[in-house]
Amino acid sequence: MSFGLSFWVSLIAVLALILVAWVGVEGAKLNFLFGAIIPYVAIAIFVVGMIYRILKWASIPLPFRIPTTTGQQKSLPWIKQNKIENPSTALGAAIRMVFEVLLFRSLFRNMRTELRPGPRLSFASAKWLWLAALAFHYSFLIILIRHLRLFIEPVPSPVKFLEMIDSFFQVWVPLVYITDLMLIGAVTYLLLRRVFIPQMRYISLPSDYFPLFLILGIGITGGLMRYFYKVNVVGIKELTMGLINFSPKIPEGIGVLFYIHLFLVSTLFAYFPFSKLMHMAGVFLSPTRNIANNNRAKRHINPWNYPVKVHTYEEYEDDYREFMKDAGLPLEKED
Amino acid sequence: MAEVEKKEEREVPYYETVLGASPEKLATVDYKPPAKPWMDVPPKFKKLDYLNPAKVKWMKVIDLPFPREWSPPDEDWKLPENWKEIFLNGMEDRLKRFRSFQLFMDICVRCGACADKCQFFIGGGDPKNMPVLRAELLRSIYRRYFTTSGKILGKIAGARELTVDVIKELFKYSFQCTECRRCSVFCPYGIDMAEITMIARELLLLLGMHVNWAIEPVGKSFLTGNHMGLLPHTIKDFMDEYRDELEKITGFKVDVPMNRKGAEILYIVPSGDFFDERGVILTIATLLYFYHIGLDYTWSTYTSEGGNFGLFTSHEMIKRLNAKMYAEAKRLKVKWILGGECGHMWRVINQYMGTVNGPADFLEEPVSPITGTKFENAKDTKMVHIAEFTADLIRHGKLKLDPSRNDHVIATYHDSCNPSRAMGLFEEPRYIIKNVCNNFYEMPESCIREKTFCCGGGAGLGTDEQLETLLRGNFPRSNATKHVHEKFGVNRLLCMCAIDRAVLSMGLSYWCPQVTVGGVHELLANALVIPGESPRTVDLRRQPLKRPITPGKIAGKEA
Ligand code: HEM
Numbered sequence: 106m107s108f109g110l111s112f113w114v115s116l117i118a119v120l121a122l123i124l125v126a127w128v129g130v131e132g133a134k135l136n137f138l139f140g141a142i143i144p145y146v147a148i149a150i151f152v153v154g155m156i157y158r159i160l161k162w163a164s165i166p167l168p169f170r171i172p173t174t175t176g177q178q179k180s181l182p183w184i185k186q187n188k189i190e191n192p193s194t195a196l197g198a199a200i201r202m203v204f205e206v207l208l209f210r211s212l213f214r215n216m217r218t219e220l221r222p223g224p225r226l227s228f229a230s231a232k233w234l235w236l237a238a239l240a241f242h243y244s245f246l247i248i249l250i251r252h253l254r255l256f257i258e259p260v261p262s263p264v265k266f267l268e269m270i271d272s273f274f275q276v277w278v279p280l281v282y283i284t285d286l287m288l289i290g291a292v293t294y295l296l297l298r299r300v301f302i303p304q305m306r307y308i309s310l311p312s313d314y315f316p317l318f319l320i321l322g323i324g325i326t327g328g329l330m331r332y333f334y335k336v337n338v339v340g341i342k343e344l345t346m347g348l349i350n351f352s353p354k355i356p357e358g359i360g361v362l363f364y365i366h367l368f369l370v371s372t373l374f375a376y377f378p379f380s381k382l383m384h385m386a387g388v389f390l391s392p393t394r395n396i397a398n399n400n401r402a403k404r405h406i407n408p409w410n411y412p413v414k415v416h417t418y419e420e421y422e423d424d425y426r427e428f429m430k431d432a433g434l435p436l437e438k439e440d
Numbered sequence: 441m442a443e444v445e446k447k448e449e450r451e452v453p454y455y456e457t458v459l460g461a462s463p464e465k466l467a468t469v470d471y472k473p474p475a476k477p478w479m480d481v482p483p484k485f486k487k488l489d490y491l492n493p494a495k496v497k498w499m500k501v502i503d504l505p506f507p508r509e510w511s512p513p514d515e516d517w518k519l520p521e522n523w524k525e526i527f528l529n530g531m532e533d534r535l536k537r538f539r540s541f542q543l544f545m546d547i548c549v550r551c552g553a554c555a556d557k558c559q560f561f562i563g564g565g566d567p568k569n570m571p572v573l574r575a576e577l578l579r580s581i582y583r584r585y586f587t588t589s590g591k592i593l594g595k596i597a598g599a600r601e602l603t604v605d606v607i608k609e610l611f612k613y614s615f616q617c618t619e620c621r622r623c624s625v626f627c628p629y630g631i632d633m634a635e636i637t638m639i640a641r642e643l644l645l646l647l648g649m650h651v652n653w654a655i656e657p658v659g660k661s662f663l664t665g666n667h668m669g670l671l672p673h674t675i676k677d678f679m680d681e682y683r684d685e686l687e688k689i690t691g692f693k694v695d696v697p698m699n700r701k702g703a704e705i706l707y708i709v710p711s712g713d714f715f716d717e718r719g720v721i722l723t724i725a726t727l728l729y730f731y732h733i734g735l736d737y738t739w740s741t742y743t744s745e746g747g748n749f750g751l752f753t754s755h756e757m758i759k760r761l762n763a764k765m766y767a768e769a770k771r772l773k774v775k776w777i778l779g780g781e782c783g784h785m786w787r788v789i790n791q792y793m794g795t796v797n798g799p800a801d802f803l804e805e806p807v808s809p810i811t812g813t814k815f816e817n818a819k820d821t822k823m824v825h826i827a828e829f830t831a832d833l834i835r836h837g838k839l840k841l842d843p844s845r846n847d848h849v850i851a852t853y854h855d856s857c858n859p860s861r862a863m864g865l866f867e868e869p870r871y872i873i874k875n876v877c878n879n880f881y882e883m884p885e886s887c888i889r890e891k892t893f894c895c896g897g898g899a900g901l902g903t904d905e906q907l908e909t910l911l912r913g914n915f916p917r918s919n920a921t922k923h924v925h926e927k928f929g930v931n932r933l934l935c936m937c938a939i940d941r942a943v944l945s946m947g948l949s950y951w952c953p954q955v956t957v958g959g960v961h962e963l964l965a966n967a968l969v970i971p972g973e974s975p976r977t978v979d980l981r982r983q984p985l986k987r988p989i990t991p992g993k994i995a996g997k998e999a
Pocket residue numbers: 205206207209212238242245295296313314316317320382384385388549550551628629
């Protein structure tokens with residue numbers, strides 16, 4: 106796939122999704138389809154798909170213990186082991202995973218390799234990817250949690266607290282959520298680096314651009330609803346509460362923007378189990394990270410370990426007995 | 441000047457002549473990817489820059505399928521008739537047997553963090569040597585045949601047909617990866633290209649394709665116990681020669697226990713230690729060292745190879761070759777096994793041996809006979825790394841050392857990829873070096889320890905058949921060496937790996953010929969103060985010392 110095709114196919118796909126929702130609701134008045142059926146189907150695909158994928162991964166054996174060791178091993182008692190980067194216990198490995206999942210530890214190591222005249226290789230700090238990935242994921246998470254206000258009545262106080270923190274630096278009315286800006290900013294950065302760094306552009310597939318456009322679409326439609334085109338919030342909450350209580354209601358006058366937003370979110374959920382977004386679950390199963398490096402102390406069992414053909418010592422001695430004898434090497438059998 | 445150095449200086453024009461390119465020219469790398477999408481760029485095999493295919497003879501020795509004569513530049517690779525089916529079935533089978541493989545096919549986000557971490561990309565600029573793209577070569581096939589979206593959407597889902605060109609491409613790039621795992625350190629999900637390359641090579645092997653630089657050593661190792669095919673009496677002759685050389689240099693006449701039953705410890709080294717010039721010095725050093733501490737040990741001709749090119753061939757072959765270690769330990773009735781300075785050997789011991797050939801319940805949990813230290817970390821496989829063993833001795837004050845005897849050496853240390861990223865052996869060798877050598881300077885932090893570069897010749901790539909690729913892959917390591925050479929006057933690159941000793945020497949002869957390569961225990965043996973020693977003016981490689989050794993004196997003063 107050429108860059109142009111990958112980029113445009115993805116962008117057009119997302120625009121098409123928007124168009125579908127718009128025509129479906131404004132033109133065909135399929136409010137129930139877009140406001141209830143599709144979200145239900147999407148969530149079902151998401152849940153079933155995730156479980157299926159995870160169970161499938163988990164059911165595949167882990168024949169060898171292959172952690173990537175990024176710190177000092179446990180050896181002699183006076184040599185300081187790096188218990189997190191090179192864990193020798195399950196607990197150590199669990200802590201390593203916490204660092205990976207919550208702080209993107211490995212990505213933090215990132216650096217840029219540069220070839221200067223001389224020739225001289227140099228290594229420059231390159232934390233932008235890490236920062237943007239972190240900003241993106243945390244704002245995504247917080248936005249997701251903030252959305253709980255639509256599904257729980259009364260709104261739980263932790264959610265309210267989060268909203269308060271998130272809008273602490275008030276600059277506008279209505280309150281601007283920092284995470285909204287962060288999400289859009291970070292996704293834009295991730296997108297731009299794909300477009301402008303030649304290597305990134307070379308490796309990127311439609312499946313890399315599509316989720317970025319989709320999330321950007323979700324962010325923008327969400328922002329438009331909140332800051333620019335007032336939607337009927339009371340009506341929306343009626344709809345979401347209906348969804349969560351399995352008695353879907355479609356109130357009048359919600360506005361097509363909401364349906365577009367909801368359709369994009371539904372697409373994201375339904376797309377999730379089939380895509381690279383599964384890294385969310387996969388990272389927990391990664392065998393180079395989630396197990397201890399204690400193979401020499403504790404035997405790891407490979408369930409499909411099978412006997413193999415070897416060249417035994419007896420065969421070896423048979424092959425070279427004369428030579429060995431002449432050289433005075435000890436023998437099991439004298440001729 | 442010592443012999444070793446003179447010879448290496450002669451090699452500079454040699455590689456330059458072969459390549460027709462100076463280091464400056466070769467290091468002008470164009471990182472701009474081609475205009476064509478990567479799927480449309482067919483693989484090319486440049487003259488004198490590919491690895492030769494495995495020879496029929498050696499394929500047969502180890503029962504590999506479809507042995508045949510072919511060559512990468514040929515149009516026709518003489519693939520078996522149902523090659524596609526074999527390949528895809530092999531892939532399906534491995535997706536079910538290796539969680540790593542299935543997961544690594546599924547979760548890459550193509551964030552590119554790994555892209556500029558591979559020495560082959562850094563030194564060569566070919567985008568298919570970016571780990572992420574190297575993986576995509578196979579992942580695109582995975583998508584096409586094993587995912588619904590790939591089957592339906594094809595190219596849009598990043599999928600492509602399996603064609604002969606794809607096979608050729610996989611062959612090319614599977615042998616431009618040294619399975620060094622550097623990429624995996626930086627990947628947010630720990631995706632390990634080494635794992636994918638290992639599987640890709642297994643798949644190629646199903647079609648009877650591999651490189652001779654790996655398969656011949658595997659075959660020889662299977663038959664004779666070592667990669668070089670050294671026969672038992674030859675090894676014995678060599679060892680006698682090294683014993684005599686040691687006597688000539690130091691005056692000590694030592695025993696060389698071979699295939700000796702009832703020894704306490706079986707000592708296993710990479711076979712390079714029997715013939716490679718730097719390895720041989722390491723062997724001489726070891727003879728002196730073990731003699732000095734009075735170790736009850738034996739060498740073995742049947743396990744005259746610590747290395748295991750099975751690791752570069754297939755998981756099955758790892759097991760077939762590794763089996764000898766335990767078998768020989770059992771036959772000789774030793775208590776435990778000590779392993780020498782080798783790289784990938786230690787990946788096999790640390791990550792595979794116990795699993796594939798354990799449990800070694802006929803051995804005892806390793807205990808140092810000199811200090812009584814229990815090697816708890818090796819209590820299951822019963823195999824201890826020589827650096828762990830030596831560091832323990834030094835720590836307990838069991839060795840009298842005079843680091844000034846190495847004052848003619850200004851050292852830096854290269855962490856070999858396997859003991860670094862598949863074991864975590866960082867401090868033990870450094871502890872030894874700091875105790876035996878006064879001049880030790882680290883290379884920059886971003887290219888040592890877990891971030892170390894590969895020598896460029898691991899995993900069956902360490903031959904000048906593919907000279908340009910080798911030198912390019914070696915460039916990052918040699919360049920960092922050059923940096924400390926210029927800054928601190930470093931003249932010795934220490935390492936603990938036989939492939940390193942050979943390949944770093946090749947690479948440095950081109951990129952930085954002022955620096956020689958050697959093992960850590962060579963310096964240890966140089967620094968040993970041994971009762972009854974005689975005066976001498978040279979070190980174990982017969983290089984002149986800064987200050988002649990006066991018996992019993994440390995740094996010129998009474999001990
Ligand atoms: C709710 C869970 C998660 C979601 C929805 C999610 C989603 C995404 C998405 C959409 C991208 C954008 C990829 C792109 O640039 O095209 C991404 C990238 C990334 N994710 Fe996640 N992710 C999740 C969890 C995680 C976790 C647990 C980790 C930690 C290991 C992680 C690490 C990353 C990294 C490092 C990137 C790279 C950014 C890039 O591709 O440019 N994600 N994720």
